[in-house]
Amino acid sequence: MKRAMTGIFAAALAMSATAALAQGKPALKLGGILDMSGLYADITGTGSETAAKMAVEDFGGEVLGRKVEILAADHLNKADLAASIARDMLDNQGVEMLYDVAASATALAAGEIAKARNKIVMYSGPASIRLSNEACGPYTVHYSYDTFAQANVTGLATVKSGFETWFFLTADYAFGQDLEKDTSNVVVKAGGKVLGSVKHPLNTSDFSSFLLQAQSSKAKVVGLANAGGDTINAIKQAAEFGLTRSGGQKLSPLLAFVTDIDSVGLETAQGLLLAEAFYWDLNDDTRAFSKRFMERVKRPPTAAQASVYSSVLHYLKAVKAAGTTDAAAVMKVMKETPVNDMFARNGKIRDDGRMVHDMYLFEVKKPSESKGRWDYYKLLATIPGSEAFQPLEASRCPLVKK
Template identity: 50%
Template sequence: MKLRYVVSAALLAATTIPASAAEISDGKVKIGILNDQSGVYADFGGKWSVEAAKMAVEDFGGKVQGAPVEIISADHQNKPDIASNIARQWYDTEQVDAIMELTTSSVALAVQGISKEKKKIDIVTGAATTDLTGKQCSPYGFHWAYDTHSQAVGTGGSLVQQGGDSWFFVTVDYAFGYSLKEQTAKFVESHGGKVLGEVRYPLGATDYSSFLLQAQSSGAKVIGLANAGLDTSNSIKQAAEFGIVQGGQRLAALLFTLAEVHGLGLQAAQGVVLTEGYYWDRDDKSREFGQRFFKRTNRMPNMIQAATYSAVTQYLKAIDKAGTDETEAVAKQLHSLPVDDAVITGGKVQADGNMVHDMYLYQVKAPSESSKDWDYYKYLATIPGKEAFLSEKDSGCATAAQ
């Protein structure tokens, strides 16, 4: 009798679980936002990306296929070993289904490797290296927002066309900096320009004077800052102290976003040309999202934070379409579903995992040109997705070539 009761109770419990939720592992969907929350990229993505992820879950209704969706986060401190340990713990003991954001290319490459090993989804919105969808691509790895190629074509391309045909690079000394410099240098040289030299410096440096003086003395028309976050802001501040722009050279901030412009201020940042995949004041749709984000954070999102919203939204759409959170089924949907949401219009995911979409070229306004808070950008041009990103044929991804 006792055995019969236990079996009957188990059967009764099974019948009370919604059929859709039964297809979700552990009865819930758990997404980890892993990024820099205390270092040079804390404003670049940071806690604001976590808020964007939570916003996406709320907009989706808090559930997918009848199962609750949970967002957790951690600070990887820009260290691949710390990020790897967190990723393994999340996957092995905390039932995390997907990891996203992953600011810092070395971190993103490490976590994508673990995700591939564990057969888990990762969607990178904060890192830039094209290796993520190139030689280190994964069938479960996806790249949202931007990459070093899109920044090279956008910012680098505009300056070459304006006569900036000689360059010197100040490059942050890790995978992201190398990739950004290499992509931009190739573009400059393919259009008849010359690279006169390069100096590398450690991530998070505080004194850029010797590096900038080398760049200044090179005589290059353009000094390319192959860095991001506070590194870029501090480089621009110190360049102003040396009168580099006043002396006739131009600064190319190869990865500069709204967050850094806000932190630096228009007085220092005015005139800088940059490329982003989202700007809050571009059209009615972007304004609506930007204003909702502002109400909960008291700041406008940059393209990394906006793309994190898009990535979480698309992941939930893929689960809903697949009817399960099983990795192979979700990856298939992520590769096939169009990307249209509050942030991205007309996006398409290639076989290499790269989400191709239009990018936008902007120039930072002078203080006198700004009419309201966060009114920082002057629109210059749209860079079609096909031009901004490498094709799957040219990406170097073995999976895409099959």
């Protein structure tokens, strides 16, 4: 009996020591660098932070005996601040992976910091094609959409519909420039013609002079190579100018979200063609996730926010499978494992870091077609990822073997 009790006591001590060791492990910290207060706050912001936390909760809250913590910081749409935040998170706060990194200029800046430290960064909000081309790295993943796919899906469909002459209103930074360039290439390749463009500063409140130039161009399509508040303001002011109704021109927002349509209103936005990587009402899985998200955020998730949930979950599963947080080992598992969840079906991370998945072409409903708030899209086409995204052989990423 004494020997038995001694054995039980020893086993209990061992279990207690193991538990204490697990509790003593540092938390696995994931850091979001987000627009929490600016023109992209509705697209990413607190919604992206919430999506990341939901992914952690659904995963179980810990991995490899370590509690998973979600951090978030506001970059104020300043590239130098984004780089500073990334440096602090990775050097001082023990962050192992950066998520979202909303906006292209800020992502390019923060991404260089992550690359120098061999840390994984998973982009959801930014769209610049440079992130999987010249700025790619062995541990970078461009997860949701990019300027090539947005241009390829929206631009091609618009030209095929007979709207072959274009004029661009372009946000004057990396994202806008890439979006205009990629869309122009699609338009010309499809037989269309670009009549001109004008660049506007980020976070513009008055588009009148830019819209007058677009109006005088007589182009059939005015392509909005911007996003967030800039897209919302441009659409609203274009309606006030009568570009679409009296002028007969068609607006084409090249990166728009369901939250943008809500801000603009169906009366003004009806008929717009737009490409999206995700829509809350697409199928049973998207509806189930979006219902839970809306209980917390009071609005459906954007493609960027849904992408954050998917990317964080994919990362945590890879950490568990790899048995380590080592970036090379985790990235190897992530690239070998297809993404299958409410965001993507058989998604695949390529050598250039591009996560390839289906894209969708939607038309904004008329007010009479909508059943209520957030019921805004009609699905026109599902475009396979192999057709939507830049072909790997055309990649400018130095990691891709030609």
